[in-house]
Every structure is written in C-alpha cells, then in structure tokens.
Amino acid sequence: MATDFASARQAGPEELEKISSELRTDILTTLGKSNSGHPGGSLSTVEVLASLYFYKMRHDPSNPKWDGRDRFLLSKGHAAPALYCVLSKCGYFPKEELGTLRKLNSRLQGHPDPNKLPGVEIPGGPEGIGLSEGIGMALAARLDGRKHTVYVMMGDGEQDEGEVWEAAMSAAKFKLDNLVAIIDNNGVQQEGKTSEIMPSDSLARKWEAFNWNVIEIDGHSIRQVIDALDGANKGKFPTVIIANTIKGKGVDFMEGNPEYHGKVPNKELLEKALKQVEYKG
Amino acid sequence: MTMEARTASLRDALGQALVALGSENKDMVVVGADTTESIKMLDFGKRFPERFFNVGIAEQNMIGISAGLALSGKTVFCGTYVVFLERAIDQIRNTIAYCNLDVKIIGSHGGISVGPDGGSHQAIEDLSIMRALPRMRVIAPADFNSTKALVKEAGNTRGPAYIRILRPVTPVVYEESHDIRIGKMETLADGSDLTIIANGIMLSEALKAGEELKARGISARVMDCHTIKPIDSDAIIKAAKETGAIVTAEDHNVIGGLGSAVSEVLSKAHPTRMAMVGVNDTFGESGDGAELMKKYGLSSESIINQATRLVNV
Numbered sequence: 001m002a003t004d005f006a007s008a009r010q011a012g013p014e015e016l017e018k019i020s021s022e023l024r025t026d027i028l029t030t031l032g033k034s035n036s037g038h039p040g041g042s043l044s045t046v047e048v049l050a051s052l053y054f055y056k057m058r059h060d061p062s063n064p065k066w067d068g069r070d071r072f073l074l075s076k077g078h079a080a081p082a083l084y085c086v087l088s089k090c091g092y093f094p095k096e097e098l099g100t101l102r103k104l105n106s107r108l109q110g111h112p113d114p115n116k117l118p119g120v121e122i123p124g125g126p127e128g129i130g131l132s133e134g135i136g137m138a139l140a141a142r143l144d145g146r147k148h149t150v151y152v153m154m155g156d157g158e159q160d161e162g163e164v165w166e167a168a169m170s171a172a173k174f175k176l177d178n179l180v181a182i183i184d185n186n187g188v189q190q191e192g193k194t195s196e197i198m199p200s201d202s203l204a205r206k207w208e209a210f211n212w213n214v215i216e217i218d219g220h221s222i223r224q225v226i227d228a229l230d231g232a233n234k235g236k237f238p239t240v241i242i243a244n245t246i247k248g249k250g251v252d253f254m255e256g257n258p259e260y261h262g263k264v265p266n267k268e269l270l271e272k273a274l275k276q277v278e279y280k281g
Numbered sequence: 282m283t284m285e286a287r288t289a290s291l292r293d294a295l296g297q298a299l300v301a302l303g304s305e306n307k308d309m310v311v312v313g314a315d316t317t318e319s320i321k322m323l324d325f326g327k328r329f330p331e332r333f334f335n336v337g338i339a340e341q342n343m344i345g346i347s348a349g350l351a352l353s354g355k356t357v358f359c360g361t362y363v364v365f366l367e368r369a370i371d372q373i374r375n376t377i378a379y380c381n382l383d384v385k386i387i388g389s390h391g392g393i394s395v396g397p398d399g400g401s402h403q404a405i406e407d408l409s410i411m412r413a414l415p416r417m418r419v420i421a422p423a424d425f426n427s428t429k430a431l432v433k434e435a436g437n438t439r440g441p442a443y444i445r446i447l448r449p450v451t452p453v454v455y456e457e458s459h460d461i462r463i464g465k466m467e468t469l470a471d472g473s474d475l476t477i478i479a480n481g482i483m484l485s486e487a488l489k490a491g492e493e494l495k496a497r498g499i500s501a502r503v504m505d506c507h508t509i510k511p512i513d514s515d516a517i518i519k520a521a522k523e524t525g526a527i528v529t530a531e532d533h534n535v536i537g538g539l540g541s542a543v544s545e546v547l548s549k550a551h552p553t554r555m556a557m558v559g560v561n562d563t564f565g566e567s568g569d570g571a572e573l574m575k576k577y578g579l580s581s582e583s584i585i586n587q588a589t590r591l592v593n594v
Contacts, residue, residue: 125375132348133376163341166336169337
C-alpha cells in the first residue's frame with residue numbers, strides 16, 4: 001500500500017476495476033457483520049469512489065487534515081459503508097475496524113461523523129445538506145487561495161430536497177469552478193423507484209438551467225468516470241456529473257430492488273452475493 | 282448601576298461587533314439571507330466584501346454553507362429573522378451542533394415585541410428549541426452594550442452559539458466598560474424579598490417593576506440572565522436562598538425558555554416558589570410592539586402582580 005497520497009494516485013482502469021470488485025466484497029462483508037445498514041445505495045457508488053480515491057483526488061491518509069487535500073463529501077450519508085471501505089483501503093484506518101460498523105463505541109457510525117473517523121469530511125444523515133457544505137468549503141478554498149477541488153456526492157432521491165436547489169442556485173452565483181457535484185443516479189429511493197415516488201427525470205436539463213456544466217455518464221464504466229472527472233472544473237461554473245448507476249450493482253437479486261435500500265441480505269443470500277462480486281480478472 | 286434614559290438598537294450593536302471582530306480575525310466570515318441590511322450584518326459586508334456572502338432567501342443553504350466554511354477553519358457568523366431561521370433547524374442540529382462547528386447564529390426579531398408584522402413573524406419558541414440542542418450556547422441580550430460584548434465574546438470563543446436580538450430599540454442598561462460574560466448573570470438591583478430574573482426586552486420591564494415594588498415596600502433583586510445555556514446555576518441558587526422567591530420574565534413562550542431553565546436548576550438544587558412571566562403558549566398578532574407586550578402580559582405590571590402574590594404567600 002502506497003502511503004504518499006499527496007499527489008493523485010492515478011491508478012489505471014484495470015486496477016480500478018479490481019479495486020471496485022474488492023470494495024464490493026468489503027461492503028458486503030462489512031454489512032454482513034453489522035447486519036444493519038444500506039447495501040443498495042452503497043454498491044451503486046463503487047466505481048465513482050474507486051476512481052476518486054485511487055485515480056483523481058490528491059489526499060494523504062497519513063495526514064487526513066492536510067489543508068491542500070481534495071475533499072470528498074458524502075451527502076447521501078446512508079452510503080457510509082462504501083465510504084468506510086474506500087477510506088480503509090486507502091489506509092485511513094485499519095481494515096479490521098470495518099467490523100465495528102454501527103456497533104457501540106465504534107468510530108464507524110451508522111451515518112458518518114467527521115469528529116469520530118479520519119477521512120470523513122461532513123456528517124451524514126438527513127439528505128440535502130452536503131452540497132451546501134461543499135459550497136462553504138469551495139468558498140473557503142477560494143478565500144485562502146488554495147487550488148483543491150471539492151467533490152460532493154448526492155443521491156437521485158436526494159434531489160427531492162429543496163435545499164439541493166438552493167445550493168445549486170448559489171454555487172452558480174458564486175461561480176465555483178472548484179466544486180464538482182456527483183449524482184449517484186441509481187433510480188431507486190427508500191420506498192420504491194424514484195420515477196414513482198418523486199420523478200427526478202430530466203436531471204441534466206434541470207442542472208443546465210441552473211447554469212452548471214453537466215456531464216452525464218454510465219457510472220459503472222471506469223473509463224467514463226475517469227473521463228468525466230478529468231473533464232470537470234472546466235470553465236467558470238461548477239460541474240455536475242450525473243452518474244447513471246444501478247442500485248445494488250453487482251448482485252443480481254439486489255439490482256434495482258428497493259427492498260435492499262436499507263436491508264442486509266440473510267447469511268445464505270450474502271454468500272451468494274459475495275460470489276457474484278468476486279474479482280474475476 | 283443606573284438605567285440611562287437613552288435607548289439604542291441591538292442590531293446596531295451587532296453590526297459594530299461584527300466589524301470589530303472581522304478587523305481582528307481575518308478568518309472570520311459572515312453569511313446572510315437577504316435580511317443583512319435590516320439586521321446590520323451588511324456593516325461587515327461593506328467593510329469586508331470578500332468575506333461576506335448573501336445566499337438569498339434560502340436559510341437551509343445559509344446554514345449548510347456556514348457549516349462548510351467552518352469545516353474549512355473559518356469563524357462564521359450567520360443569521361436572519363428568527364422565524365425564517367427556524368426553517369433550518371435540521372441543518373443547525375445536524376451540522377453546527379452535531380459537529381461542534383465554530384458557527385454563531387444570529388436570530389433577530391425575537392419575540393412578540395416585533396409588532397406589526399404579526400404572529401407569523403413573532404418567534405416565541407426559539408430559545409426553547411436551541412436550548413435542547415447539545416453544545417449550543419443560547420444567549421438573549423437586553424441592551425446595546427451587552428449585545429456588543431456578548432457577540433464579541435461568542436466570536437472569540439470556539440464552538441456554536443445562538444444569539445437572539447430584537448427589532449425594537451431598548452434602554453441602555455450597561456456602561457460600555459461593564460465586564461459582561463457569557464454564562465454569568467448580572468445583578469442590576471439588589472434586594473432581599475424576592476428576585477426577578479429577566480432577559481431581552483423584559484429586563485427593562487423588570488427594572489421598572491423593581492423600582493415600583495420598592496415604593497410599595499418590597500425589596501426586589503433584579504438579575505439579567507442573558508445566557509440561558511450554559512445557565513448560571515450558582516447565581517440562581519444563591520438568589521433563591523437569599524431572597525426566597527423568584528419571578529422570571531421573558532418575551533418567549535413560558536414553555537422551554539428562561540423560566541423553564543431557572544426552574545430546572547431550582548427544582549433539583551433548591552425548590553423555591555416561582556412565577557413565570559412570558560407568553561402563555563399562544564401565538565401573537567399584529568399591533569404596536571408596546572401594545573402587544575401589554576396585551577400578552579409582558580409588562581412591569583405583570584411582574585409586579587406576580588411578585589406581590591409570591592411575597593404574600
């Protein structure tokens with residue numbers, strides 16, 4: 001494991017595929033131990049998280065508070081297992097600690113707490129707040145003359161929250177070219193398909209109308225994710241990457257299934273799931 | 282200490298304190314929501330435009346942005362009218378309080394004394410809500426000089442704080458040089474028969490009541506409890522022991538505010554006869570601020586009535 005993350009890791013596509021597989025294994029294993037948490041919306045984020053932490057972002061696990069680091073803000077805090085797995089893989093804390101998720105006295109809270117775990121930038125829980133926090137960090141970076149980028153990942157269900165659009169409007173007003181929003185557009189929220197609960201269709205047109213640069217991609221294609229991350233931050237306005245993903249990606253009985261928004265599969269199904277996500281080279 | 286005849290605006294005090302803090306602390310920023318001229322946060326914005334952000338009528342975003350700035354090492358003041366701010370209780374709870382961030386929240390236009398804008402604009406529940414948030418300091422100053430001092434102290438001490446200020450001007454009670462501190466009550470008149478504990482706009486009513494009671498042969502101690510969290514338990518218990526009865530007075534619902542905070546201290550440490558003057562769990566309405574205060578029982582007369590009743594029990 002490399003320890004110098006002060007420059008971006010720049011892992012190649014094949015390595016990122018392998019990391020993504022391993023992350024899925026870690027997520028399912030971790031959730032199996034906690035027997036509580038959100039698998040569906042964790043599995044949909046994996047290629048984006050792998051590409052951010054192992055390709056794009058400049059960060060230093062041995063110095064998590066390094067001022068110059070790029071920030072990743074998980075606004076959809078229920079995907080905490082995915083964040084914890086990628087952080088531990090980078091070396092922010094020992095992998096064994098993943099087994100304490102959601103347990104008493106653990107640093108791995110059900111939803112992330114930045115005061116408890118190194119590498120966590122914002123608290124999670126209620127949806128819709130993270131983009132505003134990202135704007136605050138991007139404004140602070142500009143005031144301090146720093147060049148880092150602030151990445152904020154939201155869910156598509158999260159687009160229901162009014163604050164998201166308050167934030168969208170203000171980020172454009174402040175011309176935050178150091179801010180990148182990523183929507184994990186997995187099509188499912190807690191109680192069903194977003195198309196039924198609260199349609200968020202035409203997301204690209206909505207964000208364009210708010211003066212953002214919009215990039216729409218297949219969020220499970222490493223190549224497309226990398227290109228999108230490299231293509232963000234161009235021009236004067238903030239960028240949103242709409243990553244079209246599949247909730248529960250990698251496990252056939254979980255894919256697109258709202259049941260696995262907040263439920264961990266039983267022992268038998270978990271073993272089946274772990275076989276399916278295994279890295280096959 | 283004598284009450285001067287002159288009155289002054291708590292909002293002006295806020296504006297001056299923010300400019301003073303901003304001159305000393307280059308890492309201080311201010312975030313507002315389209316009420317910045319009214320509540321004088323714009324004084325800071327004119328002086329330090331690069332450190333001033335107006336997010337429009339978007340209180341949730343204001344709090345979220347403030348949290349992000351604080352997470353990047355800034356000292357943040359943000360605020361608007363209390364009733365608008367209350368839309369963002371979620372964000373206040375889950376970012377500022379939960380993460381113990383260095384954000385000071387200004388709630389202006391607290392209480393029924395707001396006047397003509399009507400009940401929709403008269404916040405009578407904010408102190409109660411804020412007091413229930415772990416880590417939140419809750420401050421409700423009464424006059425110009427104490428507002429200035431308490432805002433400055435909040436700005437110079439890390440961590441969350443909620444500071445409630447007022448629409449009307451209020452009598453100046455403190456000398457500018459008075460050493461006033463967060464969490465430490467002030468005794469403005471000494472007395473032995475009972476203690477009146479007030480804050481905000483009700484402090485001058487309490488002082489008036491004290492004078493009137495004196496003329497009637499009742500000796501009332503008058504104290505300013507500008508900080509209801511952390512509450513000055515020692516001073517409250519001492520007053521209860523020495524004077525035997527307590528009347529609280531606040532422009533806020535009697536549920537959860539100053540009266541509740543004082544009774545929580547005394548019921549555990551030194552059960553004492555008490556009366557609470559405040560808004561009796563009802564919403565306000567339009568009218569002149571002074572008229573409304575009279576109608577809703579927020580007056581020196583109400584304090585005198587309660588004080589007389591308690592002393593004669």
